[in-house]
Amino acid sequence: MSGIPDLAAVEAMDATDPLRAMRDRFILPEGVIYLDGNSLGAASHAVFGELQQAATQEWARDLIRAWNTAGWFEMPIELGDQLGRLIGAAAGQTVVCDTTSTNIYKVLHAAMEMRPGRSAIVAEGDSFPTDLYIAEGVASTRDGVLLRLAGVDAPTIEDLIDENVAVVLVNHVNYKSGELRDMAALTRRAHTAGALIVWDLCHTAGALPVELDQANADFAVGCTYKYLNGGPGAPAFIYAAQRHHGDISQPLSGWWGHARPFAFERGYVAGTGIRRFLCGTQPVLSMRALKGALAIWSDVDMAALRKKSVAQTELFIQLVEAKCGAYGLTLETTRDATRRGSQVSFLHDHGYQIMRALIERGVIGDFRAPSTIRFGFTPLYVSYKDVWLAVEVLEDILRTGAWKDQRFAVKEAVT
Amino acid sequence: MSGIPDLAAVEAMDATDPLRAMRDRFILPEGVIYLDGNSLGAASHAVFGELQQAATQEWARDLIRAWNTAGWFEMPIELGDQLGRLIGAAAGQTVVCDTTSTNIYKVLHAAMEMRPGRSAIVAEGDSFPTDLYIAEGVASTRDGVLLRLAGVDAPTIEDLIDENVAVVLVNHVNYKSGELRDMAALTRRAHTAGALIVWDLCHTAGALPVELDQANADFAVGCTYKYLNGGPGAPAFIYAAQRHHGDISQPLSGWWGHARPFAFERGYVAGTGIRRFLCGTQPVLSMRALKGALAIWSDVDMAALRKKSVAQTELFIQLVEAKCGAYGLTLETTRDATRRGSQVSFLHDHGYQIMRALIERGVIGDFRAPSTIRFGFTPLYVSYKDVWLAVEVLEDILRTGAWKDQRFAVKEAVT
Structure with missing residues (x-):
């Protein structure tokens, strides 16, 4: 696993993140890693x-x-x-x-x-x-x-x-x-x-x-x-x-x-x-x-924003491929960071169930039919540690097969 | 002035108004008689x-x-x-x-x-x-x-x-x-x-x-x-x-x-x-x-709402004509209550200035070019006393010529 950042390494990235202070302007619920800001962004004190x-x-x-x-x-x-x-x-x-x-x-x-x-x-x-x-x-x-x-x-x-x-x-x-x-x-x-x-x-x-x-x-x-x-x-x-x-x-x-x-x-x-x-x-x-x-x-410095966004999507791809490579995920998003937005998508035949299992564990992304699981990275409030923890949960769900539970098979609208 | 209700009479109407309690559900600023609910209704505790x-x-x-x-x-x-x-x-x-x-x-x-x-x-x-x-x-x-x-x-x-x-x-x-x-x-x-x-x-x-x-x-x-x-x-x-x-x-x-x-x-x-x-x-x-x-x-009982609305528009017309009849106002709204909405309009050559003077005194209606002054009656939160007081202020503005003040002559957008 050489070259794969560990928790200490991502915490160090957060410590030097120039956008770090922005997170305090938002209200994020306890126990949630929110990777769906590309569907609905988070609430902020300024809005209230x-x-x-x-x-x-x-x-x-x-x-x-x-x-x-x-x-x-x-x-x-x-x-x-x-x-x-x-x-x-x-x-x-x-x-x-x-x-x-x-x-x-x-x-x-x-x-x-x-x-x-x-x-x-x-x-x-x-x-x-x-x-x-x-x-x-x-x-x-x-x-x-x-x-x-x-x-x-x-x-x-x-x-x-x-x-x-x-x-x-x-x-x-x-x-x-x-x-x-x-x-x-x-x-x-x-x-x-x-x-x-x-x-x-x-x-x-x-x-x-x-x-x-x-x-x-x-x-x-x-x-x-x-x-x-x-x-x-x-x-x-x-x-x-x-x-x-x-x-x-x-x-x-x-x-x-x-x-x-x-x-x-x-x-x-x-x-x-x-x-x-x-x-x-x-x-x-x-x-x-x-x-x-x-x-x-x-x-917000937009150049710093983009830099963090690219670093987060790169980190996510790197971690998922290193830790979850054995479980049938295919990268849908391009590997070329210059042609990538602030999101990463993977294909999986059971993407719907996997996303439901992730959401139940507090890692919120979304699913797009027929087989895309999609993760958005909002640099204003997503930390490098969030990225790292999200992959930990994904790996656990895939390794244990937790997503195969019957309750995740029933289709519900996922906005 | 026989037959023209006095303050005691309109207070008696409020006392027996079946919709009276509704007013408490709304937030109305101090010192304002709001007769523009036909343009923007008032805020309520339920909304907040x-x-x-x-x-x-x-x-x-x-x-x-x-x-x-x-x-x-x-x-x-x-x-x-x-x-x-x-x-x-x-x-x-x-x-x-x-x-x-x-x-x-x-x-x-x-x-x-x-x-x-x-x-x-x-x-x-x-x-x-x-x-x-x-x-x-x-x-x-x-x-x-x-x-x-x-x-x-x-x-x-x-x-x-x-x-x-x-x-x-x-x-x-x-x-x-x-x-x-x-x-x-x-x-x-x-x-x-x-x-x-x-x-x-x-x-x-x-x-x-x-x-x-x-x-x-x-x-x-x-x-x-x-x-x-x-x-x-x-x-x-x-x-x-x-x-x-x-x-x-x-x-x-x-x-x-x-x-x-x-x-x-x-x-x-x-x-x-x-x-x-x-x-x-x-x-x-x-x-x-x-x-x-x-x-x-x-x-809300809609029949009671309509009954109060008609009573308020009738009262307003009656009071304005009795008290302000000498000042060049012409009733634009029909006298037939069955063909009248919950508003009363009067025409006046200086309607714009008159409405500005009314608003400054806390009686809020609106003006529609070229010469309409318009008063809306929202039975949920307008009282009979409001109607009576509004006419008192209108009469005062017309009698004293307060509307002729220079500051009311400058046209501003009135939404």
């Missing part, structure tokens, strides 16, 4: 503080006046700018609102309008499913739109990008395998064919440095409840490059996107810039929780 | 309790597991059924999700799909503006759709309903005048022409008894942050009559509306029933706040 203030001070005390006094109305823009700093977006290009699914719908419509005469939407066959469902929905309302999928209609997404393509919808990190795409390269490829590109950042925003402006991206969407820790179902976001702002039109044309939302005019007149993606009244309490979560990031 | 539990117990402690253990995933349906009881909808026909604007978009698309060959959407020229903006948005994605408006293309909405109309979108109570439509009669009129009807209940849900099933309505939408007190931007709702459930299709086809949302399938397959209107991941914290707000209603 904002929620408390929004509910008991602003709403209860100021009532309707809080829309102005507490700045509720500008929150989508202000939180958008704050979030923009984490994804390489200069101010005025990001807005927080609605859900990722709804935002994909808006963005795809906008992109199709900007490329009249082109009929194809290109996406990945192994995309996060809701992206494809929404692309189908967009296609259903537009004549002659084709949805072409990598892995189905051609081997790779690059193969599908031609002069008939209006827009490419792509996941920056694949939710299952954890594979990270080269944003700048694929964006260039799309632009060379005259197509626009929409990046789904659900699995990268807050997980690693993202450089939308630098990559010359057109649009991006994402959620805020995974690595950004905004809370369950926290509002999502949209990014649109400044150069497109004058051309944005989308059919979810609700009052909040109007040029004069308080004038109560009869006809719709689109507002300016990124506001054109706003539609209805946003859930203020959930939005304020997100405000607390985003505040934490002003103290 | 649910928020606290959702954040510090469920999310922080159970993390991803809370989707199952705390029942988050079923909330849109469960809250929908709870809300359904207040709007005359049998179980399984109402779902809580997204925003009113987004929900109108979904419902109008669904209705247009159900009436192929018909090209018109009919709405009211003086509709709540976002309804019209969204109808425009729907029309923009469908070939040859006409938007026809009452008060613009013909005098009344009934005049516009013919065999070319797919769907009628109508406000149950007009946000400005407070006029209440006869739901059963207009629904019959739409059906006679073979059209479908969508009722916007933003200003009636929680304000008075609504009988969707009994009126044979097709669809309804509404918000939950006005008379239902769900909190700022609380999730909205959609109702669809059972008989239409097999025919619902709408293009915001996100994962939550899928038949098997956790199977991660590549193609969209619509779920059953009202779930077809679900799209993306809902804001759980805002949803849980709403759960607290809706719990209060299990103890």
Whole structure:
């Protein structure tokens, strides 16, 4: 076992971790090693503080006046700018609102309008499913739109990008395998064919440095409840490059996107810039929780975050392969750290039962059909010791066959 | 002043008010008479309790597991059924999700799909503006759709309903005048022409008894942050009559509306029933706040609510006309209580300044351009004494000309 870190070695890594102090800002239950922040991030003291203030001070005390006094109305823009700093977006290009699914719908419509005469939407066959469902929905309302999928209609997404393509919808990190795409390269490829590109950042925003402006991206969407820790179902976001702002039109044309939302005019007149993606009244309490979560990031060095994330995924792979190699696990995630998000997936024929057994033992990851067990590493609150202990538990479950217990065989929804 | 109730008389009304105890469930700031619950309802102890539990117990402690253990995933349906009881909808026909604007978009698309060959959407020229903006948005994605408006293309909405109309979108109570439509009669009129009807209940849900099933309505939408007190931007709702459930299709086809949302399938397959209107991941914290707000209603007799609402609007009109009759106010709301929602509007050339002066004195209503001052009466927490005192302050402001102060002339957004 030479070269495999022992407990003392990982404790030493924690001792010198520059992000170590961040963990205290979060609330983590006793007895839990949480490796599912890529599905739902953890709660923080800052979130509780904002929620408390929004509910008991602003709403209860100021009532309707809080829309102005507490700045509720500008929150989508202000939180958008704050979030923009984490994804390489200069101010005025990001807005927080609605859900990722709804935002994909808006963005795809906008992109199709900007490329009249082109009929194809290109996406990945192994995309996060809701992206494809929404692309189908967009296609259903537009004549002659084709949805072409990598892995189905051609081997790779690059193969599908031609002069008939209006827009490419792509996941920056694949939710299952954890594979990270080269944003700048694929964006260039799309632009060379005259197509626009929409990046789904659900699995990268807050997980690693993202450089939308630098990559010359057109649009991006994402959620805020995974690595950004905004809370369950926290509002999502949209990014649109400044150069497109004058051309944005989308059919979810609700009052909040109007040029004069308080004038109560009869006809719709689109507002300016990124506001054109706003539609209805946003859930203020959930939005304020997100405000607390985003505040934490002003103290985070994204380069240090990425460094720790890579070290943790490397450590996890190394430990699992060294200690659990005999039990039929196959690494699904790439070994190339530069092409890996902040997660590691293994395949196992009995992955569902293994994950259930892990969760019962307090090691929380998740399962994705048919056979993926998935572990997310959130550098803000996961320690190297957590990584080491998680593998200890996994090894024990595999060695003893604890996962074969009947109670783990009954399928339950695992969100 | 014979026949005009004095303070002792209104205090006697409060003493025998069967809803009197409800006020204690809400948090109302000192020194405020809140007559704007038709814009943003008040906070309640029940809401704070649910928020606290959702954040510090469920999310922080159970993390991803809370989707199952705390029942988050079923909330849109469960809250929908709870809300359904207040709007005359049998179980399984109402779902809580997204925003009113987004929900109108979904419902109008669904209705247009159900009436192929018909090209018109009919709405009211003086509709709540976002309804019209969204109808425009729907029309923009469908070939040859006409938007026809009452008060613009013909005098009344009934005049516009013919065999070319797919769907009628109508406000149950007009946000400005407070006029209440006869739901059963207009629904019959739409059906006679073979059209479908969508009722916007933003200003009636929680304000008075609504009988969707009994009126044979097709669809309804509404918000939950006005008379239902769900909190700022609380999730909205959609109702669809059972008989239409097999025919619902709408293009915001996100994962939550899928038949098997956790199977991660590549193609969209619509779920059953009202779930077809679900799209993306809902804001759980805002949803849980709403759960607290809706719990209060299990103890409310809707007939008693309506009786108090009518008594309060009648009292307000009577007192304003008796005490402020000399100052140029014109009643905008109908005198016929059976055609009135739970609000009263007056017109005044200087309405904006008058409302600002009222708010500064702690009487909170709102202003709608060009000249409406609007007062909402939420029987759960507004007392008869509140009504009486509000008129005292209004009279004082008008008599002394306090509203003419320079500081009230500067226009600020009034949400």
